[in-house]
Amino acid sequence: MNKIKSLDDLRKMKQSLKSDISIREKSDKAEEMVRVRVAMATCGIAAGAREVMNTLLRKVEQDSLPVVVTQGGCMGYCYAEPTIEVAVPGKDPVVFSHVDSARALEIVDKYIVKGELIDGIIPVNYQTIQEKL
Amino acid sequence: MVQIKMHLLVCGGTGCRASESDRLVEQLNHHLQLNGLAEEVKVVTTGCFGFCEKGPIVKVIPDNTFYTQVTPEDAEEIVKEHVLKGRKVARLLYEDPETLEHISDSKHMEFYQKQVRIALRNCGFIDPENIDEYIVRDGYAALGQVLASDPKDTIELIKKSGLRGRGGAGFPTGLKWEITAGNQADQKYVVCNADEGDPGAFMDRSILEGDPNSIIEAMAICGYCIGATKGLIYIRAEYPLAIRRLEIAIKQAREYGLLGKDILGSGFDFDIELRLGAGAFVCGEETALISSMHGSRGEPTIKPPFPAQSGYMGKPTNVNNVETFANIPPIILKGWEWFNSIGSEKSKGTKVFALAGKINNVGLIEVPMGTTLREVIFEIGGGIKDGKRFKAVQTGGPSGGCLTEQHLDTPIDYEHLTAAGSMMGSGGMIVMDEDDCMVSVAKFYLEFTVEESCGKCAPCRIGNKRMHETLEKICQGKGTLDDIEYLENLGKVIKDTALCGLGQTSPNPVLSTIQYFKDEYRAHVVDKKCPAGQCKALKSYVIDETKCIGCTLCARNCPTDAITGDKKVPHVIDQSKCIKCGACYEKCKFGAIQIR
Numbered sequence: 001m002n003k004i005k006s007l008d009d010l011r012k013m014k015q016s017l018k019s020d021i022s023i024r025e026k027s028d029k030a031e032e033m034v035r036v037r038v039a040m041a042t043c044g045i046a047a048g049a050r051e052v053m054n055t056l057l058r059k060v061e062q063d064s065l066p067v068v069v070t071q072g073g074c075m076g077y078c079y080a081e082p083t084i085e086v087a088v089p090g091k092d093p094v095v096f097s098h099v100d101s102a103r104a105l106e107i108v109d110k111y112i113v114k115g116e117l118i119d120g121i122i123p124v125n126y127q128t129i130q131e132k133l
Numbered sequence: 134m135v136q137i138k139m140h141l142l143v144c145g146g147t148g149c150r151a152s153e154s155d156r157l158v159e160q161l162n163h164h165l166q167l168n169g170l171a172e173e174v175k176v177v178t179t180g181c182f183g184f185c186e187k188g189p190i191v192k193v194i195p196d197n198t199f200y201t202q203v204t205p206e207d208a209e210e211i212v213k214e215h216v217l218k219g220r221k222v223a224r225l226l227y228e229d230p231e232t233l234e235h236i237s238d239s240k241h242m243e244f245y246q247k248q249v250r251i252a253l254r255n256c257g258f259i260d261p262e263n264i265d266e267y268i269v270r271d272g273y274a275a276l277g278q279v280l281a282s283d284p285k286d287t288i289e290l291i292k293k294s295g296l297r298g299r300g301g302a303g304f305p306t307g308l309k310w311e312i313t314a315g316n317q318a319d320q321k322y323v324v325c326n327a328d329e330g331d332p333g334a335f336m337d338r339s340i341l342e343g344d345p346n347s348i349i350e351a352m353a354i355c356g357y358c359i360g361a362t363k364g365l366i367y368i369r370a371e372y373p374l375a376i377r378r379l380e381i382a383i384k385q386a387r388e389y390g391l392l393g394k395d396i397l398g399s400g401f402d403f404d405i406e407l408r409l410g411a412g413a414f415v416c417g418e419e420t421a422l423i424s425s426m427h428g429s430r431g432e433p434t435i436k437p438p439f440p441a442q443s444g445y446m447g448k449p450t451n452v453n454n455v456e457t458f459a460n461i462p463p464i465i466l467k468g469w470e471w472f473n474s475i476g477s478e479k480s481k482g483t484k485v486f487a488l489a490g491k492i493n494n495v496g497l498i499e500v501p502m503g504t505t506l507r508e509v510i511f512e513i514g515g516g517i518k519d520g521k522r523f524k525a526v527q528t529g530g531p532s533g534g535c536l537t538e539q540h541l542d543t544p545i546d547y548e549h550l551t552a553a554g555s556m557m558g559s560g561g562m563i564v565m566d567e568d569d570c571m572v573s574v575a576k577f578y579l580e581f582t583v584e585e586s587c588g589k590c591a592p593c594r595i596g597n598k599r600m601h602e603t604l605e606k607i608c609q610g611k612g613t614l615d616d617i618e619y620l621e622n623l624g625k626v627i628k629d630t631a632l633c634g635l636g637q638t639s640p641n642p643v644l645s646t647i648q649y650f651k652d653e654y655r656a657h658v659v660d661k662k663c664p665a666g667q668c669k670a671l672k673s674y675v676i677d678e679t680k681c682i683g684c685t686l687c688a689r690n691c692p693t694d695a696i697t698g699d700k701k702v703p704h705v706i707d708q709s710k711c712i713k714c715g716a717c718y719e720k721c722k723f724g725a726i727q728i729r
Contacts, residue, residue, distance in 0.1 A: 003390035006398045007277030010268065017269045023140055024258060027195040040219045057136035068195045069138065073219040095375060 019061055026068050033046055034067045034112050036088040040075030048080035048100060055101040056084075067112060077122055086111060095122040139174045139216060140194040146181035146259065146342050147335075147374050153205055154178075154189035160192075160208035165216070174216055180343015180597070182257035183497035184244060187227060192257070197238035199226040199413050220444050230493055230515055244494055247513050249475065252299075252459035253499045256343030261378050264385035267346040273391050275462035277358075280399035284358040287465065288314060291358075294469035295481030296461075300326055300454030301529065301558045302634070303480070303547040309451060313441040314359040316449040321361035323352050324445060324452040326422060326669035327368035327375070330414035331530030332581060333489040334561035337455035339497050340376035340485070341364035341368070344459065345382035349392065349405060351458035354465065356403045359451050365406040367422050369412040379407060414531070414585035417559075418633045419444075421454040421587065432589045433633035454559065456485055477503030480546030484557070490527075491518045500545070507541040508566055521566040525649070529558025531578040531585075532638030534645025535571065554645045556638070570667035571650040572657055575643045576604040582639035593636030596627040600643060608668045614657040622646055666728050669713045673729050678703040687717035687726065 004010050025034055038044070038053045053071060060067045077083045080083065080097030087093040096107055097120045110116045143149075143158050158176055166170045182190045182484050191211065198221055200211065207225060214220045223474035226235040227242060238281035239245050250256075267273075279287050292307030313321065325348055329337040341348065352364040368376055381403055386392040394402045415421045416431040423445050425431035445448025460482060464472045476482050480502040486509065489495055493515030498511060506526060510516070517523050525535040534555035536543065543549050547557050565574065568662075579601045588594040603620055606612050624640030631637045647654055656662050663671040674686075676696075681703040688696040688704055695711040698704030701727075706717070718726045 003388075004273075005390065007281065009399065010273055010277055011554070013265075014268050014274070016272070017265050018290065021259065021266055021269050023137065024142070024194050027197050028258070030195070030197060030238075040217075040409055042218070053138060054136050061136070070196045071138070071219040 008107065022061070023068075026066070030068060032066065032089060033116065034065070034089065035085075035093075036067055036069045036112075037072040037085040038069065038080065039073070039075045039077070039083045039085075040071040042076060044081045044083065045076045049082040051101055052082050052099050052104050055104050056108070059105060065108070065112070067105075067108075080122060083122065088115075096120055097122050135174050137173060141174060141176045141216075142179045142192040142257065143176060144180070144182050144188055144190040145261075146188075146339060147372075148185045149189035150182070150374070152189050152202075154203075156205040157189055157191070157203060157208060160205040161212065161242055162438045164209050168217055170212065170216055177260050177340070178262070179258060180256040180261050181253075181339040181497055183248075183253065183339075183499075184227075184494065185497060186493065186495040191225075192239065192259075197240055199227055199236070199239040199242065201227045211705055223352035230657060233395060235334065244496070244498075244513055244515070247504070247508060248499050249483050249501050250471075250499045251463050251472075252340060252474075252485050253343070253497070254463065255347065256339060257418035259344065261343050261345055262381050264346055264382060264389065264391075271466055272462075273397075275348050275465035276353050276391070277397050278465060279354045279357055279591075280397055280401055284314065284360070287354065287358050289440060290469050291461070291464065291646055293687070294464045294472040295476075295478065295479075296457065296472065297547065298454060299456035299460070299484065299559065301532065301556065303557060306453060306457055309441065309453070310355060310358050312439075313361075313449050313451040316442055318448050320363070320418075320446070321359055321362040322445045322448060322450040323356045323359065323361045324419075324422070324426075324440075324450055324453055325352055325364065325366040325458055326417060326419065326454045327366055327372070328410050328412075328417045328422060329369070329372075329455070329559060329692075330412070330417050330585070331532075331559055331561040332578075333563050334487045334559055336485040336487050336497065336529060336560045338372050338375050340455050341372070342457050344376075344379055345378045346386065346460045347462060348379075348455060349386050351461035352405060353396065354461055355451060355453065355458070357401050359449070361451070362402045362404070364403065365408050365418070365426065365445065366405060367408045367410055369416075370409040371412050376407065376409070380627055383407075413587070414581070415635050418635055421633065422452065423450065430587070432587045435632065456560070457532075475501050475689050477544055477546045477549075479548055484545065486560045486562045487512050488562050488564070490562075490565040491521065491569070492516070492564040493518055502546040503544040505542050505544055506536065506614075509545065509562070510541070511725055514564065517564065517566050521568065523564070524567050524569055525565045525571065525646075527555075527563040527572075527574070527578075527642070527694060528561070528564065529556040529641070530561040531581045532556060532634065533558045533561075534641045535565070535574065535649060536645075537649045554648060556640070568665055568667070570663050570665040571653050572604060572663070573648040573665075573667050575646045576601065576608060578642040579604060579639065582635065586635065586639075588638060590630075590632035592627045592630040593632065593639065596623055596631075597636070597639050599623060602639065602694050604643070607654065607657045608663075609670045610657070610661045610668075614655070614658055616658060617647060617651075617654050620644075631708045672713060673708055674706055674711060674713065674715070674718060675727055675729055676704050676706055677725045677727055680723050682723060682725075684722075686720050686722070690716045690720045692716060 140167040191200040296306045352358040421431045421433040440450040485499045695707045
């Protein structure tokens with residue numbers, strides 16, 4: 001291991017190691033974060049949800065966005081897979097259909113960062129157990 | 134490159150390891166491998182989550198799913214269902230004891246909602262065996278900041294923060310540092326007191342197991358402030374996991390140059406060694422601790438001189454408790470105003486408690502000073518086990534006292550607990566229900582102090598022994614009203630005359646139980662009855678003839694053949710043979726056996 005020789009070194013080191021546990025720090029403040037849930041049931045995975053998830057994770061890390069990417073089970077929209085649900089704090093969750101990598105990046109840029117709505121939204125017709133509690 | 138999308142945090146504290154959490158980690162890794170997920174999901178062994186009642190704990194990040202009582206055999210289901218398909222394993226989720234609903238994540242658990250975690254900030258969050266994770270959590274940044282400034286400024290900051298010693302006495306930490314800093318010597322020492330000896334307490338152990346680097350960093354900060362280049366951690370040998378993690382942390386800190394010569398280019402040298410104690414309660418007293426570190430018997434000495442004047446090797450020594458040290462780095466990084474804004478008027482910050490006894494959520498909690506006992510016991514602790522009635526809570530371990538229902542709304546801080554006849558102590562909190570006999574409880578604690586007394590001074594060595602004999606006599610049904618008065622008088626004398634903190638506080642459990650449960654003592658000596666039915670000599674089992682149908686079940690279960698009677702005829706217990714084990718009472722299906 002290299003020695004840490006100054007406070008600056010220590011800070012640089014902290015930055016370089018940050019990504020290792022940023023996922024934990026974010027989920028610790030989950031209520032302040034945008035939550036993106038990728039439907040990762042068999043149908044979702046078959047339709048390419050894994051690639052979408054990886055794209056999202058990379059994008060979020062690259063741009064240090066306040067976004068938590070989680071995976072969920074089947075949301076029931078098998079005809080529109082891969083689907084992702086985006087919950088911006090203070091807003092109702094929105095489900096996007098037919099999401100591939102390119103569309104995932106578009107959703108991040110337009111809906112999450114700029115707050116613009118884009119096509120392909122499925123009307124939400126379910127409640128989650130958290131909302132009931 | 135494959136992105137890590139999920140972390141599985143597994144508790145690696147002593148409690149959860151005892152329930153095979155290390156094998157659980159192996160199994161999780163094994164099944165991740167089998168399902169081709171090993172590169173996407175990281176399994177992290179952390180320190181204690183505090184929710185020991187339901188350990189081993191697995192927390193899934195990022196969705197905060199909180200799995201309880203997970204066995205190594207559950208690993209496959211977690212991997213195949215949750216990790217692979219995103220479906221939570223409902224049977225492993227925490228069930229709210231009142232609503233019986235599954236709670237999906239830790240954010241919705243009442244246990245965590247009331248807590249403020251400063252000393253435990255990294256416990257259950259980082260891998261304690263990896264210094265990098267501590268560094269990402271701003272680790273050693275406080276040390277870097279301190280090394281670039283005047284030690285006096287830091288001492289001033291700690292003084293203003295209002296931090297007081299968490300070992301029990303509550304001495305202002307900044308003042309202690311200032312006194313040690315003011316004493317000139319060629320060598321000074323920083324000592325961390327990790328000799329946690331209260332029965333039922335595990336705060337310090339959990340901090341050391343979950344976040345050892347925070348103690349190392351704080352000791353180096355203290356060393357710089359008081360002018361010491363050497364630190365010693367006095368820890369009991371019966372904490373093997375804490376010792377191992379400290380050793381790993383010290384080694385990693387040395388490799389990074391965060392311990393050793395010229396730390397962070399400041400020219401300041403500091404290093405830490407461990408000293409293992411044999412596990413004597415009295416060695417938590419600072420002068421006895423130092424004596425034990427010298428290799429002598431763990432006996433306290435008269436103060437003054439205080440360790441700040443003449444401590445380890447006769448040099449000025451600053452002794453602080455583990456939890457006190459754990460608070461230092463956040464105070465420096467976030468400022469004294471922040472720390473000072475938490476807590477009550479004279480007690481600032483938070484306090485860690487080890488909740489134990491007849492309570493639903495046994496575990497480790499950290500609450501702001503001034504939180505009431507009711508909030509801790511009924512909200513965080515989830516109330517009394519099996520729906521029984523709350524009777525008393527013992528704070529401060531064998532040196533503390535018992536508080537009753539009338540004290541439930543007492544804010545927890547140094548002043549209020551002392552005023553109520555107990556003390557803060559190091560943070561043990563043992564809850565008792567209606568089935569506990571307060572005389573027996575007092576006797577239990579006194580038994581502990583009698584055993585742990587070093588024997589140096591007469592009041593503690595002889596006085597406690599006499600008190601214990603008197604309590605024994607009362608429990609045997611041979612006590613008189615004079616004995617209660619005798620206990621009160623003797624207790625006061627011991628408090629006034631004993632040499633060290635151990636003796637000065639050892640009568641507390643007896644005195645406080647006499648104060649608040651005098652009726653129970655009277656019942657023992659006047660009526661010769663134990664209201665809680667705990668004192669064997671004072672109870673007898675009898676069979677209610679009207680309820681006994683003569684099924685012979687009790688007679689068959691009696692280990693001493695004390696029960697006789699023919700089939701379908703009411704049975705009788707021979708009191709001379711009965712050993713009062715209660716086997717018949719538990720077996721009888723008709724409620725015919727009564728305790729008198």
